[in-house]
Amino acid sequence: MTKHYDLVVIGGGTGGYVSAIRASQLGLSVAIVEKQKLGGTCLHRGCIPTKSLLKSADLIEQIKITNELGITDLEINFDYKKIVARKDKIVDQMYKGIHGLIKKNKIDVFNGHGRMLGPSIFSPISGTVAVEREDGESDVLTNDYVLIATGTTPRELPYLEFDNKIVISSDHILTQETLPESILIIGGGVIGVEFASLLSDLGVNVTIVDVEDRLLKLEDKDASRIIEDTFKKKNVAIHTSTRLVESDFTKNESSMTVELDGKSVEFDQVLVAIGRVPLTDDIGLSNTKIKTDKGYIETSEFYQTAESHIYAIGDCIGKLQLAHVATKEGLIAVEKIAHQTPIELDYRAVPRCVYTNPEIASIGFTEDELKESNTKYKAHKFPLVGVAKAVIENDGVGFVKLLVDEHESILGATIVGAHATELINELSLAKFLDVSMSEMKETIHAHPSVGEGIFEASLDALGMAIHK
Template sequence: MADSSFDIIIIGSGPGGYVTAIRAAQLGFKTAIVEKSYLGGICLNWGCIPTKALLRSAEIYHYMQHAKDYGLSAEKISYDPKAVVQRSRGVAKRLNDGVGFLMKKNKVTVIWGAASIDAPGKVTVKKSTVEAPKGALGEGAYQAEHIILATGARPRVLPGLEPDKKLIWTYFEAMVPEKMPKSLLVVGSGAIGIEFASFFHTMGADVTVVEVLPQILPVEDAEIAGLARKRFEKQGIKILSGTKVTKLEKKSDSVVATIDDGKGKPQTVEFERVISAVGVVGNIEHLGLEKLGVKTDRGCVVIDGYGKTNVPGIYAIGDVAGPPMLAHKAEHEGVVCVEAIKGLHPHAMDKNLIPGCTYCHPQIASVGLTEAKAKEGGREIRVGRFPFVGNGKAIALGEDQGLVKVIFDKKTGQLLGAHMIGAEVTELIQGYVVAMNLETTEEELMHTVFPHPTLSEMMKEAVLDAYGRVLNT
């Protein structure tokens, strides 16, 4: 077969896969990428990007509803659910097309189908049920010295909470609702659950969030998660933490949920729709990994800091390689992987330096250690805080509710973590990420000039607060 032999074959074309393919091509590797469904993977088509398009529509609708707060007038405010979804899908298609262009530009061969690894260096691709893009190769046998798994993840399914695509949704169905439900139960309060809770609440649904752990947004700093809960509840979202959904009984056009907080008799509540947002699990099945002896753990492939598995010539990146399951982690992991293959000696992936963002209202962003984790590690710390209410730009924006929190090592001044809640914090967090990558101490941050008036000034003020030098509170 023509073009059946490559230096690198990447299985999966999500953000991790296609970015890895581009970097591999830049480094001179003859590169192919295998995909069975849609270029760009879950993130571009059903995850990060289209959800942000939905949330943008909700954000604008929110501001229209509060026009009076800005001295403006808006009457008979409404929305078209189909148009909101259509815009989101259009954004996804635009980026999907963009990935196809990038593959051609970088001379990456696209192979269309479902891949499995027969042996190190050998990949079999079976025909996909989805129509292949123009110019893609199809089913057949392919060879490559290096095979990189970038197969992503799918929604986790719990017994008794199995999605049926009609009444009980995963994020796939939640992104394309035919109508907005009047009442909605969201099971799980991680980033996915909270983002959908925020979206549907803004669009008018009566939303209840159930979380089995005591804290919502479990990976976030407890103080930030507590502030988030207060804001969500003030908006009208009902939150039940330390609580389980033990049963879902489907009716013709609604679901009766049995909710148990462990304190007495479980209650039953009826909802029009349910979203199951109880996490994701890596796509490790049907790849031939068991036969090859590739080590896995809790549904993910085990790798080192450079993407290597225990089997020479086989690598894994992104969601399939374990948490944090974030697109930007997958992209960087893939670049590190191919640069290591090339012998460029990149820095190993440091998961402590990967920021996390939740695009609810208000936004939440973080990087590094939480206050609790820093203390658990036996560190003496300094903690600084600065509220949005003390920032001129936040007040001018009408967004004066929020907090910036930083954590330093008391002995060395090392910035250990940063945690934020409020307007545009998903854009602000990268300043702290850069600082941590540069091993910045409080001294450099204190000597950095931040522009005025901006939200970013709060980042410096929080640092100053940690050292008793705060200026504007």
């Protein structure tokens, strides 16, 4: 079958399907090509399933301290299969919701592998999309525009390939219905520390290894310190500044023996969490003028590739690999295609969230980045132990840190503590609107609320902190 569309979106993940909906709202005829399921990594193998599991783990962790809350004699028992079943139910509910939205917006979905063709009988320019279906048949989608949103996949170590049994990825661990007794996590970035937090709360013996000198190297040093201290209290073994090589691993029938600090340690599983690689190898880029860098597609500020009618967004372009970033990039690209006037995305105003216990959320620059660029700034840190609601929630663990310039504008910010991933939205809005500390001082925050920490940090920037 051959059919023409104004826009063909290759990839039905968060960025792809949201872009398709916006394009339909703008009057374009739209098709999505998706090899697996609409919703992509975020819905099926990332954001949503991990946060569902983290919710269960957090409740288990809360039960451990019920004596401090005056609740006695509670026993901790859980059925991991039921925890996984709840996760699957949530994912399925959201998946059905996406299908409803796609139908409502009259978007056609083609299930199969999409590849762009070069100039052919179908079109004088490259970009026609051939869809190879599982039944061996194919569809040809001619178009005026293409939007590539193919995402990424977990990166393997060359000497430690995934076998989905002993050596696993973040994709595979979310499909397991049983927990290992012990696990080695290679990688101390966001994915690694989130799973370390989750699994340790569920009673798994966790060891985490990273080549950097601290966990969460790209985040604030003080945030890293709190996470490392928290992990140590949970008996998570941390090995930073540690580079493992092939000879350190001995694969057994049902476990892995690893040489760590001169000792042989046996693990039921090894989770490799060293980043992700773009899914751009087999989508027909060689049939176009599109340029790549290490597999990531190069684009303009409005996500246009070297082929003026082909755009690319999301993880496959190598910017911030976050679902909400892919969504925003897609909206900007589609509005550009529809001859609107979108605002260029400021990546320094994008919230970055780490769903550990406690949570971490940040925007903008870190202190290390500002020092490296010789940017003048002042850091104002307010400990959440001075905020009553934060003490009620989790003993006041954490802080709000604002990095401001001489004009009182936010250069960067970090929140560690209860509800940090919700509170960061306030600072994201403040940065987008360039709210000064003097203006922040005039806002009113509800009492008691953890958000009072943001207010106090802004007062501290003016030398007026009340509870510090």
